[in-house]
Amino acid sequence: xxxxxxxxxxxxxxxxxxxxxxxxxxxxxxxxxxxxxxxxxxxxxxxxxxxxxxxxxxxxxxxxxxxxxxxxxxxxxxxxxxxxxxxxxxxxxxxxxxxxxxxxxxxxxxxxxxxxxxxxxxxxxxxxxxxxxxxxxxxxxxxxxxxxxxxxxxxxxxxxxxxxxxxxxxxxxxxxxxxxxxxxxxxxxxxxxxxxxxxxxxxxxxxxxxxxxxxxxxxxxxxxxxxxxxxxxxxxxxxxxxxxxxxxxxxxxxxxxxxxxxxxxxxxxxxxxxxxxxxxxxxxxxxxxxxx
Amino acid sequence: xxxxxxxxxxxxxxxxxxxxxxxxxxxxxxxxxxxxxxxxxxxxxxxxxxxxxxxxxxxxxxxxxxxxxxxxxxxxxxxxxxxxxxxxxxxxxxxxxxxxxxxxxxxxxxxxxxxxxxxxxxxxxxxxxxxxxxxxxxxxxxxxxxxxxxxxxxxxxxxxxxxxxxxxxxxxxxxxxxxxxxxxxxxxxxxxxxxxxxxxxxxxxxxxxxxxxxxxxxxxxxxxxxxxxxxxxxxxxx
Numbered sequence: 001x002x003x004x005x006x007x008x009x010x011x012x013x014x015x016x017x018x019x020x021x022x023x024x025x026x027x028x029x030x031x032x033x034x035x036x037x038x039x040x041x042x043x044x045x046x047x048x049x050x051x052x053x054x055x056x057x058x059x060x061x062x063x064x065x066x067x068x069x070x071x072x073x074x075x076x077x078x079x080x081x082x083x084x085x086x087x088x089x090x091x092x093x094x095x096x097x098x099x100x101x102x103x104x105x106x107x108x109x110x111x112x113x114x115x116x117x118x119x120x121x122x123x124x125x126x127x128x129x130x131x132x133x134x135x136x137x138x139x140x141x142x143x144x145x146x147x148x149x150x151x152x153x154x155x156x157x158x159x160x161x162x163x164x165x166x167x168x169x170x171x172x173x174x175x176x177x178x179x180x181x182x183x184x185x186x187x188x189x190x191x192x193x194x195x196x197x198x199x200x201x202x203x204x205x206x207x208x209x210x211x212x213x214x215x216x217x218x219x220x221x222x223x224x225x226x227x228x229x230x231x232x233x234x235x236x237x238x239x240x241x242x243x244x245x246x247x248x249x250x251x252x253x254x255x256x257x258x259x260x261x262x263x264x265x266x267x268x269x270x271x272x273x274x275x276x277x278x279x280x281x282x283x284x285x286x287x288x289x290x291x292x
Numbered sequence: 293x294x295x296x297x298x299x300x301x302x303x304x305x306x307x308x309x310x311x312x313x314x315x316x317x318x319x320x321x322x323x324x325x326x327x328x329x330x331x332x333x334x335x336x337x338x339x340x341x342x343x344x345x346x347x348x349x350x351x352x353x354x355x356x357x358x359x360x361x362x363x364x365x366x367x368x369x370x371x372x373x374x375x376x377x378x379x380x381x382x383x384x385x386x387x388x389x390x391x392x393x394x395x396x397x398x399x400x401x402x403x404x405x406x407x408x409x410x411x412x413x414x415x416x417x418x419x420x421x422x423x424x425x426x427x428x429x430x431x432x433x434x435x436x437x438x439x440x441x442x443x444x445x446x447x448x449x450x451x452x453x454x455x456x457x458x459x460x461x462x463x464x465x466x467x468x469x470x471x472x473x474x475x476x477x478x479x480x481x482x483x484x485x486x487x488x489x490x491x492x493x494x495x496x497x498x499x500x501x502x503x504x505x506x507x508x509x510x511x512x513x514x515x516x517x518x519x520x521x522x523x524x525x526x527x528x529x530x
Binding site for chain 2: 161164165167168171172174175176177178179180181182183
């Protein structure tokens, strides 16, 4: 039983990473109805920016918020320069652009900061909580940050006019234009917010996995898994999905002898497929009821 | 005679490379109701979409003395043209109240917006009962009421209505048009109504235009058009 609880808590800790990433994925999905493959690399690049700022002597929280702002602007600029011209292009063109972004961010990061592994500071400290070694302070802090982000997003989409406009632009662009919503800018805003959330995810994840250009590869897949399991239309679902993936991965790795650590990724992917088979919109995805 | 609110001259419109409108001229007087009649595919919806800047156009469109040809939809809305689109354009995943708030997207007078929402509920009490409900779950008639209310939230000077009676039960249609008459008479709202149900549209309109394959073939006072035996048989089908 002790082992079980221990593994669940450890799963919750890694799940926090996936939940954070899943949140960024849902954000961009809301805006453009595609999964952005370059999301992880954008987050990684943001994290390097934060690392560089800290190296230059900027205090942690200064670097943290500056990175969020820079990432937001970067996201908006990417949408305006790359994806706005592609607006009416077929999906495959978007996918090619995602892959190009992926490669560009990955190699530019390697070019500027090289591929050696760097440690990234945590603002929460390294000691373990409750003195039991079950969960580290950083893990708890990361979960807290994810939940705060989730609440902020929820309030933003429910209670602000911009949030309402963004939802309108995503769900019915033509109608949104007819009430005066500037749909193009809402999409750009979605990109900016996704990049900013990704930056937060990256800065929370980096102390755990260490900073290097390929740090997001596996995490992006787990993040996708979390987002899809929870429902791509539901930020709350995505966070729960992220935690679920973390816990299931850990429990399977511990209690199913054949799985071990090699098959953990396979478990995540099997989970995606299973959920999609039974609930195509994810566990918490909105089923939109329509009467005609 | 005062200047018309909307004056369209030589309006052409395209869907991609296919031309759908071939030089329309028509006017909507201030506080007047004009209807555009014609068969399926004649270009009625296209005309409204052209006015809202949703398709590529050529020709002159002047609204309240200002040229709006070539402007983007979002800017045209801000001048006070509300468009109730074909198929109602409901934001299905949002609540009734959120749909109404979106209608007032371009306004910033929070208190007046709240008042207008209550006013919409007064016109359509059934929406008030369902204010927290997902709009996609409303019946067709209720969604049409919501679409009109959403358009009114703009406090428009001109409302474009695309087939408001489409797919609705006769009783609901009657209720809806009674409210449109109210809006015309009490609020002095100008409207351009596209309808397949010509008899209905001619009842509330002052002027009518007949459109056939992207060209206007006849125009005149609504009463006169409605009582012309030949026109009725040839174009209106009743």
